[in-house]
Amino acid sequence: MYGNDFASPSDAPSASPEPVEPGLEDFWRIVGEDGRIEPRDAMPEDYRSSLVRQIAQHAHSEIIGMQPEGEWISRAPSLRRKAILMAKVQDEAGHGLYLYAAAETLGVDRAELLDMLHTGRQKYSSIFNYPTLTWADIGTIGWLVDGAAIVNQVPLCRCSYGPYARAMVRVCKEESFHQRQGFEALYTLSHGTPQQHEMAQDAVDRWWWPSLMMFGPHDSGPHATAGHTAKSMAWGVKRFSNDDLRQRFVDMTVPQAEALGLTLPDPDLRWNESRGHYDFGEIDFNELFEVIKGNGPCNAERMANRRRAHEEGAWVREAATAYAEKTAARRTAGAA
């Protein structure tokens, strides 16, 4: 899954033209040639710090994102679905690990980043602050949330920072699997009993707008300088605007909803022949900003669960460290 890379308007930095500082000529040349910046290469400090923030937020989203789906592992309605869901949530833990490792190449460590998450100084994707009320939410998350994540992430496979780009290649392969599994689970519900169909439609009604919000606020047209977009594009980290990616997602998803036999909850959704795209209704970004500020339905619960797991595991991590030190000391003593 994916962490949206944007901030609420109150803490978004303004984009400024990047003067070429001495020593960064190679950086700009590599970015200009669409090459990859590697950890030991010189890079602007705000490129580094912006990537740390983005990659960490993405990693945190994978870890927090385990919770809403993890809630349904014990209740999955068939053993096959249970196995698929367990594997999916496990994949998310794996994505978190790749991403924390990618962030660590920029000179921070995982413990530091987790501390920032636990103290609210770094964020995770707003989408995970919504509850998973029924089994149909699991299929819907796979289809819509992982679907939106793929649209966001595929361009990141070509992002200018090598370790992030390479992590994304693997993540995208797995996400694409999750998206197909979600679609298939939802198809089964939609074509099952009337109650199952109703459950599927209800879940899609609840997840559609939050999924569109995953792409972030408007950042094209009159909003072209909003948020991190302009700088991020100049650095070759971001390739397309939030609005372009959102449009791509809508265009991809509408025919899939038709194939599922489900409707999308937007009366303004219709094909626009002249644009060659679907038009869709106005997104309530106030809701998004409220959720980012911590006022979503599950923010407090997600953070409390995350902190509890971390605190309850402290004695285990301390034991592992103590044991590693003891065995290293014994080895040294044995060699002496």
Added chain:
Amino acid sequence: MTSRVPPSSAESPEAPSAPTRSSSENPARALADYVLGLGDDALVAAQRMGEWIAKAPQIEEDVALGNIALDLLGQARSLLTYAGSLLDPPRSEDDLAYLREAGDFRCVHLVERPGGDFGVAVARLLILSAYHCELYAALSASRDGTLAGIAAKAVKEVDYHRDHATLWTLRLGDGTNESHTRMQAALAAEWPYVEELFDGSHLDPALVQRGVAVDPATLRTAFYRRVSQVVDQATLVLPGTVPAEGGGRCGRHTEHLESLLADLQGLTRAHPGATW
């Protein structure tokens, strides 16, 4: 949220009844009972292990415990599918997992026991995996080809589980004072449930004589040898606790199985006849 329906009101196919000694007159039924016991152990253990995903002490453990839960679930699916094929009329893996009452389950008490801290999870996994290693190694030579095939695949998986549990037993036992105390307490809490693993009194002797099933009593020595080595090395001591009563293989369970099954089965039972 869908409402929960009490198990008795679900439209379930007739569940297999409790095994009896007379099952030797019906070899397929005797074999089904044996395989059900193995499958139920794996299913219930997988369900418990799955509870750790997103709650583990570090992300590597979310991955590792998730992996172990998936292995156990995979073993359960193979075993329940096979057990179901031996019943008359045949049952699917989901019929057996979702539509039986607690009293029809054949798992041991060890796997039913609820959560606890990470030390408890490690102690339980150490015991279960050490038993599974001996069991599946012996069972891979079964005269029953299906069972031998399932065991031959599973033995590679449980070897990794044992390795993982061994490493954590060492780290916790020989880590800090707190981890040592917790790990020792966890072993003491789980140890009364060890002996039930080696109780073969429910088993049709003909299955063992024909080389189909493994008499669990024959696994005891190797199990104790292996586990005591690990416990010693971890600076812990084997608890001298009195064995708990057991009875899981005959359908007498702890109170925890009922609530575990309510969670596992609730959604499926609320939608009788639905496919997922």
